[in-house]
Amino acid sequence: MDKLKPFKKDIYRLLKEEKNSDTEGYINHVKTLLYYIGRVVLCTSLYRKNAINEKDFSDLVDGKSNKYLPPIFDKIQYNYMEKLSQLEKGIIIRDILKLDIKEIRQFSLGELYEYFITNKERKTLGQVYTPLDIIDYMINETVGDKEIIDNPYYKIIDPTCGGGYFLEKIYKKLYYIFNKNYNKIIEANPNIEEELKWGIGKFIIENNIWGTDIDQFAVFMSTITLLLKVDELEVTPNIYVRDILLEDKYDLFSILDRNPNFKNNKFDVVIGNPPYIGHKKIDKEYRKKLQYYYGDVYNNKSDIAFCFFKKGHNILKEDGKLIYIVSRYFSESPSAKSLRNFLKNNFSINKIIDFYGKKVFKGIGISPIIIKCLKGESYNNHIDVYKLTNSNKINNLIDQIENRKVFRHFRIKQKDIRDDGWILIGNNERKLLNKIINLGDFKLDNICNCNQGVITGCDKAFIVDKETIKEENLDKKFIKPWIKNSNIGRYQLKDTNKYILYTDLIDDIDKHNSINEHIIPYKDRLMKRRECLRRKRKWYQLQWGRDYNIFKDPKIIFPFKSEKNRFTIVYDEKLCSADIYIIRIKDEIRNKISLEYLLAFLNSSVSEFYFKCIGKKIGDNLYDYYPNKLMTLKLKVGDNITFVDNVVKRLISLYSCLKKYNFKEKEYDKIKSEIENLEETLETYFYELYRLSEGEIKIIKNNIT
Incomplete structure (x- = not known):
């Protein structure tokens, strides 16, 4: 209680x-x-x-x-x-x-x-609080009885200690170890007995625990919390108001030098939850300093958390342990390429716990990774990876790490993780992924153009329904059907009842009274858009209307975020929102690959497995289908393209017919059954095209469901 x-x-x-x-x-x-x-x-x-x-x-x-x-x-x-x-x-x-x-x-x-x-x-302050069970786990990974018996002066630092959550838990853990092993510690280290007579708590606070933070109030909270733990009156916590990223040996570590038990300014453990602050929120001058000191891990678009890996390395003893919980963004972001190279070459990475889209921080939309490393040579090192696969209705996820129904465990060679992005999958999955990649004939980026949908800058001004069009007698010449993310299904486009006023086709708004009257109530808001302030757009135009020709030709469209691959073809002239992307085959390739064949591949289980191995998971069951990943997929082209084309066209037609019937009607079941058979036919086609064994097919199915 x-x-x-x-x-x-x-x-x-x-x-x-x-x-x-x-x-x-x-x-x-x-x-x-x-x-x-x-x-x-x-x-x-x-x-x-x-x-x-x-x-x-x-x-x-x-x-x-x-x-x-x-x-x-x-x-x-x-x-x-x-x-x-x-x-x-x-x-x-x-x-x-x-x-x-x-x-x-x-x-x-x-x-x-x-x-x-x-x-x-929390969002205003950019603060993220680590769940206590995760803190306990991280501490248990770095310190135990043996470490303290061998070295009672074992040094642990949290370089961004905040309110002292890690430090308080470390204190409790160390106090338990000292009490439990008091005689063994004295026996192994007889010179320490006199110091311990002044109190175990005092000894721990003054010799084992260290913290820094740029926030004076955070240091205040940490200091008071630790002082309340001990009976002794004269205790001096090693918690300092410092920006550790910009410290040198003449500042923070000159303080450490005064402690006779602190040798070579190095720590046994660096632990914590570094702040996640993107480049847009960092002062320009401060960013320049970070680039100067941390240029090998930090660039102009990096997160400040990247710098704490190098700082951790700098202040660790050889074979010292670093354990952080950080956004998994660093494992795949292009801006973290140099950081991944630094980690690979300067640490032996022992363990990675990938929460794989699960947001474990209260009120913050971040999915983290716990990474544990040893400072030193990484040659022939193997990494234990624990990847979350099922988080449904499970509290205290960290307690379930050894539960194979919750976390999947596999080992990977450190030398196999690539600087371009870490693909954290097991050896069987990696072999299958490499097989699919190596069999590919064309990289999507080389045969297709990909564009984002329209950004209106104010949907209320430009998006209308049929009733509004009729009531306001809006000029139909500038009205186009409007597709949203939720309208897209596999091989189908669900009915849309929205339309866009494509005002980029208008030279003079004053000549089109009905449209002018509709959007003029929003004029003040529209004028404040960045492009209007820079005089790149007229006030009544769309913020980013794109090249209109993109929407005229047949095209494949897909949602920016989705639980699974959802691609369909739009043959006629329809526009779509910015949460949708558009793929068109390049003119010089159209005689080799059809839009229908490409659609069949993109909707296949082979493609979904391929993408989910390299793509970014952003929620429990949600993936980011951003083109920078999707367009790297390689497509294999089979001999019987016409067969695939006909199956796809039939599927699109059947899905369109299905909308006419209630799911309780017999005709609905008949159409649904044919759809399932045709989709299975396409699945079989690609399984055979990629020469997949039953075991490989099973791997695919296990990884996409």
Whole structure:
């Protein structure tokens, strides 16, 4: 049971009035309350230990003095004390004095901070909080009894410690190990006995645990949380307000040099959850500095998280361990090519846990990877990969790593992972993928053009239905059928009831009264579009109308995001939205490959397996069909193209007929049965074309269902 629940309710009531204010105001109020909570709870701890008397306690909680408090209270620049009312202070003091010493020891400012910060504020701050079960797993992967018995001065650093979640868990783990193995540690390291007499907690905080963060308030939370764990009064946590990415030996590590037990400024473990900040959110000057120091892993379009891999390498001992949980984006992004090369050549990658599209962070749309490495030679190294395959209704996924129904386990050679992008699949899948690639005759990018659909810049202005067209007597010359992502099925186009006003065909809007009257209410909004502000578009034109000729000819269309391959042909003149892409065969290739043959390949299980091996998974069952991956597929052309063409045309016709019947009617079942037979015929065609064995077909089916 959460013993702090009544306390949390009281704090929530204090914050409630601020909920409707701006985000920054709410965040500042949370910090103000937590600062005072941290002050009062630490003073209460000192008072319970008889380290201060009642008057000292009163002066400290009133802010009249910082005596007896750690230096972090003198360094806090923001005057939190003046921002609180006497009522708020009174409620906090009252609730904290109700806590016993055990409850105070378990107190975590970081946990409270996460409790009161909502998804809205997290996105504003760019903060991601690691689930506690994942933190436990990562710590267990890096430190155990043996490490501490062999070396009681084992050094662990979280370079972006935030609210101290990793540091607090590390403390608890180390305290357990020291207690459990106390005699063995003394026996193996007799010189340490005198230090441990001053307290195990004090020893751990001053010798084993290190943290940095650029946020002073985060360092404050981490410091207070650790200090509350120990009975000893004079304890100095190794947690610093520093931008570790830009530190050199004369700054942070000059501090470390003063510690006689810290040798060569190197750590045994670097652990954490580096911040995910894309290039667009990084100040230009700061980005230049990162490129200067981390040019071999970081470029102008990289994520700041990439730099923490190199920094981790720099501050690790030889054979030291690095374990991060990071967005899986780095494993496949073109901007991370140099990072992947750095990891491959400077670390032995022990383990990768790929959550493969599953979003494990609360309120944040990021699917992560846990990567564990050893600093040093990677020759002949094998990587243990655990890839999530089933997350349905499963809590605490990390506890299910050894469950083969949830995570698939396989080993890959480190030398086989490519700098162009990591394809994390088992050996059998890799052999099959290579077979399909090697049998291909044409790369799609060489035989096709691919274009994105229309970006209107304001759908309300340009997208209309039949009723609106009729009521407003809109000029049909500029009205075109409009296809959305949801309208696309395999071999079929579901009925559309929307149309687009293709105003790029209009030279002078004043000559077309009905259309002008329809869109003029949106003029102010349309004028604010980037292209209009730059005078590249007239106010009434589409933001990106594309080359109209793209939509005239027969074409294959497909959704940008989908659970599976969904391609169909549109023979007539229809336009589509920006969440749809368009494929057209190049003129010089049309005598070799038909649109129907290409469609059959794209909808085949062979193609789906091929794409899902190299494509980007962005949700539990959702893939990103972005052309930069799709257009790299290689197509094998068989002899009987006409046969395939006829089957595809028949399928398209049957799907069109199917819409006329209710699923309960006999004719519906008859058509559906023929569709299934024809689709199976095409599947067999491509299985035979690629000379696939029964075992290989089974691999394909297991990987796409």
